[in-house]
Amino acid sequence: MASTFLTPKTIVSGKDALKSAESELVKLGKKALIVTDATMVKLGNAKLVEDVLNNNGIQYHIFSEVNFEPDDIVVAKGAKAYKDNNCDHLIALGGGSPIDTAKAISLLLNSDAPLNSYMGKIIDIKRPPLAAIPTTAGTGSEATKFTIINDTANKVKMLLTGPCLIPDIAIIDPAFSMTAPKSVTSHTGIDALCHALESYTSRKSQPLSETFALSAIKRIFANLPACYDDGSNVEARIQMSLAALEAGISFNNSSVTIVHGMSRPMGALFHVPHGLSNAMLLRECMDFAVEGAYDRFADVARSLSLTDETDDEKAARIFLKKLGELLDYLNVPTMSEFGIDRDTYFANIEKMANDAYASGSPSNTIREVSVEDMIELYKKIYR
Numbered sequence: 001m002a003s004t005f006l007t008p009k010t011i012v013s014g015k016d017a018l019k020s021a022e023s024e025l026v027k028l029g030k031k032a033l034i035v036t037d038a039t040m041v042k043l044g045n046a047k048l049v050e051d052v053l054n055n056n057g058i059q060y061h062i063f064s065e066v067n068f069e070p071d072d073i074v075v076a077k078g079a080k081a082y083k084d085n086n087c088d089h090l091i092a093l094g095g096g097s098p099i100d101t102a103k104a105i106s107l108l109l110n111s112d113a114p115l116n117s118y119m120g121k122i123i124d125i126k127r128p129p130l131a132a133i134p135t136t137a138g139t140g141s142e143a144t145k146f147t148i149i150n151d152t153a154n155k156v157k158m159l160l161t162g163p164c165l166i167p168d169i170a171i172i173d174p175a176f177s178m179t180a181p182k183s184v185t186s187h188t189g190i191d192a193l194c195h196a197l198e199s200y201t202s203r204k205s206q207p208l209s210e211t212f213a214l215s216a217i218k219r220i221f222a223n224l225p226a227c228y229d230d231g232s233n234v235e236a237r238i239q240m241s242l243a244a245l246e247a248g249i250s251f252n253n254s255s256v257t258i259v260h261g262m263s264r265p266m267g268a269l270f271h272v273p274h275g276l277s278n279a280m281l282l283r284e285c286m287d288f289a290v291e292g293a294y295d296r297f298a299d300v301a302r303s304l305s306l307t308d309e310t311d312d313e314k315a316a317r318i319f320l321k322k323l324g325e326l327l328d329y330l331n332v333p334t335m336s337e338f339g340i341d342r343d344t345y346f347a348n349i350e351k352m353a354n355d356a357y358a359s360g361s362p363s364n365t366i367r368e369v370s371v372e373d374m375i376e377l378y379k380k381i382y383r
Helices: 038-043 045-055 072-084 096-108 174-179 182-200 207-229 234-252 258-270 274-289 294-303 312-329 342-347 349-359 371-381
Strands: 010-013 031-035 059-063 089-094 130-134 146-151 156-161 169-172
Touching: 010 234, 031 045, 031 072, 031 096, 038 045, 038 089, 045 059, 045 089, 045 174, 059 072, 072 096, 072 146, 089 096, 096 130, 096 146, 096 156, 130 174, 146 258, 156 258, 169 234, 174 234, 182 207, 182 234, 182 258, 182 274, 182 294, 207 234, 207 294, 207 312, 258 274, 258 349, 258 371, 274 312, 274 371, 294 312, 342 349, 349 371
Parallel strands: 010 169, 031 059, 031 089, 089 130, 130 169
Antiparallel strands: 146 156
């Protein structure tokens, strides 16, 4: 069966990528809305973008109200800032939250439809030009047709999708990820690993997405511990920024599966950052998903040169053991350590399982997944 493969129109990556992308940025328009958060302003990352725009005579307005779990209220504020300041294009700077927010803002600029009206649809509307500059090596949002926004009224994380949400330009400059603390490096790196693993073991995988997924997995296992140990390791940061991009391209052209399906309700109800909720779920969810997909997990083990074992189930189990060791090394906190109350959590398990199932992502898992399966997994995962 034929497959479509989508990527940003332009990708500029590597050391000094922002400087190299100047000629592309000037094509976007005359006044940018820079969508970012307060941390990016405080760290000076926003100024790096401002300098490039100033040097090229491009005006801008900074919208820095993005929070770590963006919602429809913040998106509406951003759209108002865009219109009030007569902007004609968007530049997203930050982790997945600012990039997802900028994508969602773009949906409100030429339409009066509320964000939640796009749920369950393939979005196809005209939007202003959009550039994405990730500052973490994790979400891959700079390369995807997805955005995840909290519906504050219904307490649901909306997964909105459409090719029009893919940024026109993705600028992958490792200089921006150098400021990420250890915990962010860990959680966002695991998020990228989730994207690649879920993509490769998805019912919707295709040959090109598989190529990008395996490359991302190899880069992550080789470089994430080094980034975690020493955030100033430039080469490891470069490799992780490429891995996150590859993983984003991979799942953009296949799908995520059970981890992301179960992660979104946790984030919506308990305000767990997206990468961290994925990290909390990854081990148990992959232990569940491996049954019925031993060949796919065995491929990953062999691509990492973990084993020469020809029996797929044995090879797959070797990979899962290695995955557990990586997660232990990266010190992923438990739900109780994060501060999620056990009684409140268990009282919401049925809602989370139903919301996860309704999202559609768990059904992309090769092993059949039921609401009851996820209820049991949610119970098992709480520690």
